[in-house]
Amino acid sequence: MTLTRNLLNAGQHAAFLIGLYWLGANLIHGAWVLIRRRLWERRHARDASGLLPLAAPYTRGDGPVALLFIHGFADTPRVWARMAERLAATGAFTCRAMRLPGCAEPAREAARQSLSAWRRAVDAETDHLRAAHGRVWLVGHSMGGALALDAALRRPEAVDGLGLFAPLAAVSRKRSPLFAPDTWFRVARVALCLSPVFESCFSADAVAVDDPSFSYPRDRFIPFCVYGGLFELVRSNRSRATELERPVYAVLSERDSVVDTPAALRWLETCHATPKQVRVFGDTGHVLPLETNWRETTDELADFICPADARGPQVRKA
Numbered sequence: 448m449t450l451t452r453n454l455l456n457a458g459q460h461a462a463f464l465i466g467l468y469w470l471g472a473n474l475i476h477g478a479w480v481l482i483r484r485r486l487w488e489r490r491h492a493r494d495a496s497g498l499l500p501l502a503a504p505y506t507r508g509d510g511p512v513a514l515l516f517i518h519g520f521a522d523t524p525r526v527w528a529r530m531a532e533r534l535a536a537t538g539a540f541t542c543r544a545m546r547l548p549g550c551a552e553p554a555r556e557a558a559r560q561s562l563s564a565w566r567r568a569v570d571a572e573t574d575h576l577r578a579a580h581g582r583v584w585l586v587g588h589s590m591g592g593a594l595a596l597d598a599a600l601r602r603p604e605a606v607d608g609l610g611l612f613a614p615l616a617a618v619s620r621k622r623s624p625l626f627a628p629d630t631w632f633r634v635a636r637v638a639l640c641l642s643p644v645f646e647s648c649f650s651a652d653a654v655a656v657d658d659p660s661f662s663y664p665r666d667r668f669i670p671f672c673v674y675g676g677l678f679e680l681v682r683s684n685r686s687r688a689t690e691l692e693r694p695v696y697a698v699l700s701e702r703d704s705v706v707d708t709p710a711a712l713r714w715l716e717t718c719h720a721t722p723k724q725v726r727v728f729g730d731t732g733h734v735l736p737l738e739t740n741w742r743e744t745t746d747e748l749a750d751f752i753c754p755a756d757a758r759g760p761q762v763r764k765a
Contacts (some may be wrong), residue, residue: 457517469638472572477642484554484644484668487651491664493553502551507542510534513580513754514610515572516544519589519734522590523551524590524652525663525723526736529655530745531732539753541580545572549643551666554644557575562676562683573605584752586734589706593680599693600684608694609720610748612735613703617681617710622648629678636671644672656732671756688717694705696751698744703731724751 489498502523514534524544531542547742548568549560557572569585576583592614599606618628626634636643647669657662686700697715699708708727715725726747731738 455662469539470641471517473639473641476639477644480642480644480646480668483646487667489699497556498546498552499523499551499666502546502645504532504546505544507531508538508540510535510538510540511575511580511582512539512751513541513543513583515569515576515583515585516549517569517585517587517591517594518544519587519591519613520673521550521649521666521669522588522591522651522653522734523663523665524732526594526653527586528693529661530736530740530748533745534749537749538598539749541576543572545569546593551755554668557666557668558644558672560670560672560676564678564682565594565676566597566601569594570602570605572711573598573602577605584608584610584614586610587614589733590615590677590680593677593684596691597680600687600690603693606693608698608752610752611695611697611715612744613706613712613733614697614714615677615681615700615706616684616714617705617707618678621704623645629681632671632674632678638697644668645671646673651752652715653737655732655737655741657741661737665741684714686713689719690722691718691720692753693720696748697723698735699725699727700731700733700735701727701736703733705733722751723765729762 493499502525504524516524516531518524518526524546527544531631535542536542545568548564550558573583573585583606585595587593592611595609595611596614599609600652620627623631647667651664651667652662653665695715695718699711701708715723728740731740735741735744
């Protein structure tokens, strides 16, 4: 009896210590993130609507073919600015760069993000463009590429084709030792459930590789709900490649440390998209719209959607 009682006492003591350490870790992590976030917020003056600078959606051009640009994780519509301007200059395209709800917003609004909210926003933007244009293409980067695929799979009648830049078919394990990224997310969700915000591993400011003057701030502190929506999106698309029959132009990076490029290539190889053009670059990073070859891929996308000889006279920026 004494041994049993001692074991019970030891177990209770261990459980108490584990609970104490768990609570302490949550409090310390939460306080650290709060302090870091407040310091970061002081360096960024938000606009009247509460958005980060340059994060508002925009439209460029008034051509007959509509392109809906969808940004990726922790990013803003600004990532597409140079591509949108170049495409609009051809006269063939209306370029609409949307902002996913919750992105670039203050903490309280950012915590309301979800896959369903992103889907509603993409559908609303698509329908708005469809009402005024005969053809609507979705162009997405990373998570935005996965959302473009998701929209085309859910509502194929609303989407005429896809432009995919490093589409997120799976998260790369290059930054995820031992376990898969979604496993680490589930562990963190339990271990740090009282402080459910992470500081992004990406740089606080996005900067174009070929032009350091082209830069803008992006989200730094990411709620768990954003990661949850991302992994839910990946799971939703994973086994549906054979259902996709819309034309696809895709660009990927061989040394991408965010998107699992081999997984994305397998997905694209399986899909029944017709026509389909896939390019893989060996010397670029993850944020392809900010890489040195952005002009080349922009022009290829334009020609894939609407061949130059069918567009008539056009002007392209150098």
